[in-house]
Every structure is written in C-alpha cells, then in structure tokens.
Amino acid sequence: MHEQLLQPINAPTAVKIIEAAMPLFMKRGYTAVSISDVIKAAEITKPTLYYYFSDKEELFVQMGLHLMVMMGGQLQDATQGTSTAERLTALARVLLAERNADMRLMRHEMFEHVGPANRDLLVRAFYTHLFAPIEAVMTDGLATGVLARYPAGILSAMFLGMSDSFHEFGQQARLAQWSIGTVGHFANPMLGAETMVDLFLNGVRSGS
Amino acid sequence: MHEQLLQPINAPTAVKIIEAAMPLFMKRGYTAVSISDVIKAAEITKPTLYYYFSDKEELFVQMGLHLMVMMGGQLQDATQGTSTAERLTALARVLLAERNADMRLMRHEMFEHVGPANRDLLVRAFYTHLFAPIEAVMTDGLATGVLARYPAGILSAMFLGMSDSFHEFGQQARLAQWSIGTVGHFANPMLGAETMVDLFLNGVRSGS
DNA sequence: GTAACTTTACCGAACGGTAAGAAAGATTAT
DNA sequence: ATAATCTTTCTTACCGTTCGGTAAAGTTAC
DSSP, X not given: OHHHHHSOOOOHHHHHHHHHHHHHXXXXXXXXXXXXXXXXXXXXXXXXXXXXXXXXXXXXXXXXXXXXXXXXXXHHHHTTOSSHHHHHHHHHHHHHOTTXXXXXXXXXXXXXXXXXXXXXXXXXXXXXXXXXXXXXHHHHHHHTTSBOSSOHHHHHHHHHHHHHHHHHHTOHHHHHHTTTSGGGGSOGGGXXXXXXXXXXXXXXXXXO | OHHHHHSOOOOHHHHHHHHHHHHHHHHHOTTTSOHHHHHHHHTOXXXXXXHHOSSHXXXXXXXXXXXXXXXXXXXXXXXXXXXXXXXXXXXXXXHHOTTSOOHHHHHHHHHHSSOHHHHHHHHHHIIIIIIHHHHHHHHHHHHTTSBOSSOHHHXXXXXXXXXXXXXXXXXXXXXXXXXXXXXXXXXXXGGSHHHHHXXXXXXXBTTO
C-alpha cells in the first residue's frame, strides 16, 4: 500500500480511473465528488477502484501527483525560451491553459482534506514540478538583471498567484455570469499570458 | 421564505448560526461542512436551524451575503484616503486581513454548489459590496492620471486576484508547511499590503 | 493451476431534512 | 389578578438516501 504511493501508476485501469477523477475533483472539490461519481465516469465498479486505491484520499493524492507531473513537464518545456520575458510568457501560457487545473483549488483541497503524510507528498510534488521551474526562470532573470526588487521565491509565488487569478477570471463560462458591472465587458484576450506578464513586469502605473 | 432572502437577518439566533457557520464554510468549503457541524458550533439543535433557514443552501447564501456586507463596509471605509496609492493600500489591508475570508474559495463554492437564483444574488452582492468600491478607486486613479494602460474593470479584477494570492501565501499556518524550497524562507511582512500595491503599481522589472 | 483482475451484493455510519410537540413569553378574556 | 389562548422559538425522535468501504465469488489470461 505505502510503497505504491511512491512509484508511478502503470496499470491502464488505474490511469483510466485517475483521468476520470481529475476533472471531477478539480471542478467540484474533494468532498463534493463521491466515489460513485468517479466509478460512473471511469465506467468501472466500486471494488475495482478499491483494488487499485486503498481509499478515497489515496485516489485524490495519486490524481494530484499525476496532475502535477503533467503540468510540470509542460512548465519544464516552457523554460526553453531565450529571453526572460519570453520564458515567463511561455510559463504563463501553460498555467493559463484551459485544460490545466485550478492549482489554487488543488492547494486548498490538499491542505484541507488530506492527512499529513500524503499532504507532504503533494507539497513536495508541487514544489518540485510546479514551483521549481518557475523559480529557476526567476533566478536567471535576477542574475541577468532583467528582474529586481524581490527574491526569486517571492517572485515565483507572486507569478503563480497571478496566474491563478487570471485563470479564474479568464474562464468564459464564469465571465458570462459576471456581466453585471464592468468586469463583464472585457473579452478573453485581455486576460491572456501576455497581459499577465506585462502586469507582472511593468505594473499599471501611468508612464511605466 | 423568498422575501426573507432579500431582507436582513435580525433574529439573534439566526445571526449566531450564520456566524458559527462562516468560519466553517470558509475553511472547509460547502460540502465538507455538514449541518451537524454547524449546529454543534452554534450550540443549537437541527430543527432550530431549519426554523430559520429552509435548507443548507440558503444558510450558505445568507452566510455569504452577511460576509460580503461586512467586508464591503470595511472596503468602503478604505476608499477615504487622499492619494490613489494610499487608498489601494487601505483596500489591500482589508482584503488581506486574517479574519477576512478567502474570497476565492467563496467564489468557487457559490458557482459550484449554489443554484442559479441564489448564485445570482451572491454575484450581485459580490459586485455591489466588494467589486464596486475597488472599481471606484481605479476609475478615480485613471481620471487623475496615476493609473493607466487598462480599464478600471480589469484593474479591479487584477487587484482582487492579487489579493487572493497574497492572502493565501501570507497565511503563516500554511507557510510553515511550505518550508521545502525557497518559499518557506520569507517572512510575513514581505507579503503585506504595501508589497502588493508596490507590485501592482510598479511591477518587478529592473529599474522601475 | 494460478495469479491478476473485476463483479454482485451488501454493511454500518453519516448525510440532509422533517413530524410532532414542549417551553416560553406576550396577549387577551373574565 | 389570573386563567386561558396564541405565537414564537426550540427540542426529542425519527425518516429515506447516500456515503465510503468490504466480503466473497466469479472471470480472464497465461
């Protein structure tokens, strides 16, 4: 049971379960998704799920690890650009991609509904796969003099946080609901990766 | 039942229930909090809760309205500053206050677990009490030439989003868990209201 | 045969919600 | 003044359903 946690899932049925569970957990959260929902989506039966995962929490943790490794690979690719601004834009594009999950919700759920041991696993994965690539770009940006004023760790946290916000406000489905005030009037492109990097680098003060 | 939705809660027991439910819902989310949890925290019994609220969703909605009116009052006060930067810092201080809720989670839960009619109520309250005061400061900042480059609605959404990020990363309890990489090394003050406004206005590019 | 995998059928506990009525103070009738 | 009535507020006891999880018996592939 426990050593299974540390090695990758290879059984095709287990992968099928994880990939069926991912959009559910990421949209509705941990408790709102029942095991029944997952087995319906994965088109299996309950004991099959419990053959591969010891309980609901382990399924969630494995799903989280799967997700972070996936996104981590994309982030790694995004650091290949030549300039810092280019790399940041590529990173932002990955973080804002529609199919990529809301990492803010993931962080909340893993701190709220996952036990200490598994939480530690997820936190480490978050750092290794998501945070570290971003931090590397920031460190390089500071070294080459493009960035300044804050240490790489803080810059990375800010960048990730901003991407969470842009990710949320950029979802059309939700923007449609938002159409009471001014927020509803703007279109998607203004909340894209370029805008985010622009805000990150230059701020919004007049004349910058 | 329905007209009760639009008028304020005045019965002391109902207020007690709402105030007991607020920290629970805001920490664990809608589905993870059971009615039993709420009645234990409020020190009442279940039918008493159902005497004041028709179902779990209405309790959540009333709690959300209560929360937004509270925070809205504080935001309104924060717009009294003289300069735009001062007003923004005061707004940020309200949004980052520890006792104030994670509005990001609130938004997620109200879109995910609340029916259309009640969702509309909450969205309107969000706009009226939280968004509008911020937008007013942005509009003024644009008019006086302090801000530029984006319309007030987008600036407000960006500002709110940034505050969500700072709010999350600024929570000590969670930062303690975060201590694997560089993120764990920085202390609270660097994620305060002043830093947030600095990033918002000036960005992080070298020489700004 | 046997090992890996998947099924039908079921469990106790917790869930959201309710029926029926007791306790309490205010209002009214005598 | 006091007994009876009424409305508001809150309780004990319970409902059907869904929850996460399991025992045990197939089914399939080597």
